[in-house]
Amino acid sequence: MGHVSVAEHRAAVARLLGVGRVAQVALDRHAAGRRLAADLVAADDLPRFDNSAMDGYAVCPGSPDQRSHPVVGDVPAGSAPDFVLAPGEAARVMTGARLPEGTVAVVPVERTDASPTGPAPSRVTVVGEVAAGQHVRLRGEDVTAGTVIGTAGSAVTPALIALGRSAGCTTVEVHLPTRVAVVATGAELAPPETDPGAGGIHESNSDMVAALAAAAGCDVRRVEVCSDEPDDLRRLLDELDADPEVDLVVTTGGVSVGAYEVVRQVCSPLPTFDFVHLAMQPGGPQGLGRYGSTPVVCLPGTPVGAFVAFHVLVRPGLDRRHGEPGARPGHAAYAGRTRRTRAGRVQFVTSVLHDDGTVTSPDARHLTALAAANCLVEVPEGIDQLIDGDVVVVHPV
Incomplete structure (x- = not known):
């Protein structure tokens, strides 16, 4: 296995994912x-035309002191008046109605002697001054x-x-959503409502990663659990590669150096694949490449490792495909007891960002801490402990 930095592998994933699909769709x-x-x-x-901002009367005063006007038309919204207001005339208009040519202003019905309901009167008297342009929405304003x-x-x-x-x-x-298939691998994985037996575990990665992909704007087309038999995985990958409705495959498990690492066994002989171990915790073992023509991103099998790796390595590339600006990391003050970290690798600690701008890391193991977390605290390679008051980089999740 090669050794690359987190930044290098994140960039490699982005290159593999490439540019997403775009389409003209109905607005x-x-x-x-x-x-x-x-x-x-x-x-x-x-607006498409000059129209009234009020229920009232369009007026074209013949003189500054004119208050009483003959009503020469009635214009409900949606109609187009076929007359022109001459000096001294008025027309009843509704909100949004197209104004007849010659309109100087609109007077709200409340400032007239007219009833707000019923047929239009033959004459209307305006109360107060009329300012040119009042309650008129101009075309294109x-x-x-x-x-x-x-x-x-x-x-x-x-x-x-x-x-x-x-x-x-x-x-x-x-930008159209990336169509994703998720494949969790492992002989020990038992489906929901199935007894895992003495050596098995309850499978959780498939739907966790599918949910992460959906939250990233993807269209999750397939969610599969595969055994550690290479032929089974090869058949499944062949099937997914032949499916025109799958843009990306994300696998979990089988990427380390053990005897039964099925993803590495099947894919590492292919010249289009690369398996690496990042200086990163959790989620060090990673892989990526193309199976046939289909991009495949290979995440580790531990749920926390898969969760962190998806957020840190895969989500940025998906955001780019979808035209998303992506979440930017922030900063917060670490609060709590001194926490030892492992120098020599970047660590992403499942943590809780609070409203007061502080961040704490639950004193819990693995999945319990993950379930409580709303962010990841990034601890650089050269740091071996977090001390109360340290300013840390925070990635929202």
Whole structure:
């Protein structure tokens, strides 16, 4: 096995995953949460025409002191007036209705002597001064056609759907989810509701990694548990490589140097694979390559090691494929008893980031600590202990 740094292997995983698929899709609720692969450009002015911001009366005063106006039209929302207001005239208009040409201002119905309901009156009297342009929404005052309203890389949010659709956009180019198959390996793994027997364990990696992939925006197509028989794994990988609906395979287990490391046995003879041991704890043993034409990322078999390796090594590459900016590490003050760490390798300690900006590491073993964690504390290679008050790098999980 070769030895590479965490950063080098993370970059290798990103190169293997490459650029994801993009597609033009309908700008609707199903696009929500995706990232734009290209700028979204307004197809129409917003508003599309001069319209009323209030229920009331469009007026064209014949003189500054005119208060009483003949009502020459009634314009509900959705209609297009076929008349022009002459000086001195008014028309009843509803909120959002297109204003007739000649409109100087809109007077809210509350500032007139008219009833807010029923048929339009023949005349309306305005209370108070009328300021030109009041309660008038001008065509294009929000957005003009051709304006970029969503930049590539930004998320399709409910608000962007509203803006885009209002500006005449019907489709949007987005990054598509990576279609993933997860394969957990190990003869000792017992499926749920099955007695593991004297030497077996309850299998958990398959659905844990599948859940991590789904949280990273992937479309999990297959979740499999495979024995330590090389022929079984080879048949499964052949099947997944032939499946056009699988973009990536993630395996767990079978990557170390033992006698029954099935993933390494099957894949290491292939010139397209590389197995390494990172200066990283947990999750040192790693592998990656292509089985046929399908990218395969090989994670260790311990649940904590697989969890940490997915977050540290795989998630960044998936974020890039999906156009996601990715979570940036932060900093916090370590609080608690002195904790010894293993110098010579980067350690990722399952920890809890608190609202007060401090971070603690549960005094618990392995999976109990993992279940309580909301972050990973990164301890550099040259550090052999964490002391109360140390400023540490924190990765959210």
